[in-house]
Amino acid sequence: MSALSAKISGRSARWRAASGTGVEERRVLPRPLRRAVRFTVSLAAGRVHVPRHVGTASVFAFLGAVGLYGMSVGGHTEVVAQSVTASAGFAIEDVRVSGNEQTSEIDILQLLGLDGATSVVALDIEAARKKLAELPWVESAEVRKVYPKTIEVMLKERQAFGIWQHGEELSLIERNGKIIAPLRDSKFATLPLFVGRDAETAAASFEQELAGWPELKSRIRAYVRVAGRRWDLHLDTGVVVKLPEENIGKALAVLSRFEAQQGVLDRDIAAVDLRLSDRTTVQLTGGALDRRKEALEARTKALKKAGVAS
Incomplete structure (x- = not known):
């Protein structure tokens, strides 16, 4: 009977401890910390065998970790x-x-x-x-x-397509009009020269439009963009061909016919104006104009003399 009473009393005490009534609450460390504490106590008591040179290796490992941390914070990792x-x-x-x-x-x-x-x-x-x-x-x-x-x-x-002159600057451009680099020497002197605002972006499409006129294209020394709308062609003879904004193919066909029939591009002229669809205007050079005036005056004098003599 006394044993049964002791067992019941023990159960009651454990129940009171669990419920927190009348007994102080027990504090228990988490399982990982308990293992760490037991290992520390055993190490301090000498119950754990420590191999030789572990302390030295630990010191070097600690110093290495500190050094790596310092290099990382100071930004010297790459140099090292x-x-x-x-x-x-x-x-x-x-x-x-x-x-x-x-x-x-x-x-x-x-x-x-x-x-x-x-x-x-x-x-x-x-x-x-x-x-x-x-x-x-x-x-x-x-x-x-x-x-x-x-x-x-x-x-x-990148591939150089042409030379773009903007102001006094000369730049090498790609076919899409993007600038590659400033022109520094004569290595690219054979590339076509495009002059004026927006000339670099419109260069490729216009140059392709002239593909059907290879003889004329071979004589062009500069493509000059006028007001961002149309082109003037400066030829190797100094003649300027003024093209219209639209129907460029038709204007070039007219020029080709004149050249085939009269060799107009090799004459002493300054410009051929093709901007109007119903007429073509030819501008003489200053010297040619003077010579033409002299010829007209001589012809007039000759006619007058011929009239007086009659």
């Missing part, structure tokens, strides 16, 4: 990585460039910052590609690592 990997035999010693006709290899090396200590491992391929794409002639670029010491650079360059 470059130095370490370059010293390990991964310094870039060979750069193979292909596809560059207008872009010099010196410009490429300077832009990439290759100074003999740059590492293949630490080189940022995407950043290098973006830098190369900023060069004037480069349309697209690809950079590839060839371990252990080589970098391959493959370029696709």
Whole structure:
């Protein structure tokens, strides 16, 4: 009977402890912390065997972690990585460039910052590609690592279509009218010259329209855009052909007929005006006009003399 009473009393005590009535609440650590505390106590009591040199390794690991953190915060990670990997035999010693006709290899090396200590491992391929794409002639670029010491650079360059004169500036342009770079030498002197506002954007379509007139096209030295609406053609003989805004093909057919019948473009004239559909106007040069006046005056005098003599 006393044993049964003790058991009931024990259950009542545990129930009171669980319900928090009359007994202080027990504080129990979470399971992961309990394991950590038991391990710490065992380590301090000497019940856990510690291998030799663990302390030294721990110190070096701690110092390494601190060093890495410091490099990360100070922004020196890339520099350290470059130095370490370059010293390990991964310094870039060979750069193979292909596809560059207008872009010099010196410009490429300077832009990439290759100074003999740059590492293949630490080189940022995407950043290098973006830098190369900023060069004037480069349309697209690809950079590839060839371990252990080589970098391959493959370029696709833009194609010069013509020369655009805007004010006193001369620029090389693509077929779509985008500027490539300023004109610096006579290497591209054979390209067609387009002059005036909006000439660069309208150049390709107009040049294509002249494809059916190869003889005339071969004699053109400059395409001059007038008021952003029409074109004047400056020929190698100095003659200016003034074209209309519309029906350019019809005007060129008239010019071709005149040239075939009278060789008008090789005569001493300043301009051929084709802007009006119902007439063609020819402007003489100053010298030709003077000679024509002299000829008319001589003819008039001759007629007068002939009339007096009669």
